[in-house]
Amino acid sequence: QVQLVESGGGLVQAGGSLRLSCVASGRTFSTYVMGWFRQAPGKEREFVAAIRRSGRTYYADSVRGRFTISRDNAKNTVYLQMVSLKPEDTAVYYCAADSGNLYSASSSSSAYDYWGQGTQVTVSS
Secondary structure, three states: EEEEEEOOEEEEOOOOEEEEEEEEEOOOHOOOOOEEEOOOOOOEEEEEEEEEOOOEEEEEEOOOOOEEEEHHHHHHHEEEEOOOOOOOOOEEEEEEEEEEOOOOOOOOHOOOEEOOOOEEEEOOO
16 A cells, blocks of 8 residues: 655745645655646646656646656655646645556556545635
């Protein structure tokens, strides 16, 4: 069993920055694909970014160039650096782990086995 705990959310003005962190339990963190998803009120959960164990990264078009996903395997932590935030980025952000994907990273939430509890990001205009 893997436990994921997110932190770093908060209230920020448009154009501002935040860095989300997600700490994972377990000794096999380095083998997992790690992803970030978000869900705004009344909307479906959507893919934000993912990172493979190799370090290769994937982004949704809506955040590419503004968000950066990274991981520190020694700390069992994945990060999401967000800059140039927009009001439409307001959502609950979830960290997720895919333990079974060896060759790519999925943008589908159904591919991820483990989820954190979420952290709220609110961007004011």
